Amino acid sequence: MYPVKNYKITCEYGVKGGWKCGYHCGVDLIPTDKDYNIYSPVKATVFTVKKNHSSYGNYVVLKHTDGYFSRYAHLDSIAVKKGQTVSEGTVLGVMGNTGNSSGRHLHFEVHRGTSMAYPANTDPMKYIQPTDIADIAKELATLGIVSDTEGLINEVKKEPCGRLYWVCRKALAYIRRNNL
Ligand SMILES: [Zn+2]
Numbered sequence: 001m002y003p004v005k006n007y008k009i010t011c012e013y014g015v016k017g018g019w020k021c022g023y024h025c026g027v028d029l030i031p032t033d034k035d036y037n038i039y040s041p042v043k044a045t046v047f048t049v050k051k052n053h054s055s056y057g058n059y060v061v062l063k064h065t066d067g068y069f070s071r072y073a074h075l076d077s078i079a080v081k082k083g084q085t086v087s088e089g090t091v092l093g094v095m096g097n098t099g100n101s102s103g104r105h106l107h108f109e110v111h112r113g114t115s116m117a118y119p120a121n122t123d124p125m126k127y128i129q130p131t132d133i134a135d136i137a138k139e140l141a142t143l144g145i146v147s148d149t150e151g152l153i154n155e156v157k158k159e160p161c162g163r164l165y166w167v168c169r170k171a172l173a174y175i176r177r178n179n180l
Contacts, residue, residue, distance in 0.1 A: 057099025
């Protein structure tokens with residue numbers, strides 16, 4: 001799921017502009033309804049809880065089980081504690097306008113690997129909703145590994161950035177690399 005249930009993107013990832021690194025390294029989301037809660041998109045551990053950062057305001061960083069990290073910035077209030085385990089759908093806090101922010105929104109970043117180094121180099125929307133799973137499923141079917149591609153795609157979509165997607169991706173990469 002997405003950290004804002006019914007969202008509208010107000011600033012895409014990668015847009016060039018006045019940021020220190022030259023581009024927007026997260027995605028900005030606002031709700032299309034009145035739900036200002038920020039939800040954990042995955043099962044994760046709360047890695048950082050920080051208040052009053054000059055840029056990010058009040059923010060939370062999650063450590064995912066696949067090695068990725070995500071940041072939820074400009075929060076009005078924080079509902080989790082460092083070290084806490086969260087599930088997909090756990091409320092992390094409430095959207096706000098803290099730090100260097102002009103208007104209430106969520107700044108959402110996804111970091112590859114084990115550091116939170118600036119800038120984040122992953123597009124959060126691509127990470128949360130992999131668009132290549134259909135291609136991966138087709139290729140796995142061609143190889144005779146999967147017979148029910150629709151079933152596989154549906155299972156992956158139920159848990160969009162979860163383990164199954166990464167298992168499929170890694171399996172395919174392994175098969176290609178080793179010419180199996
Ligand atoms: Zn932003």
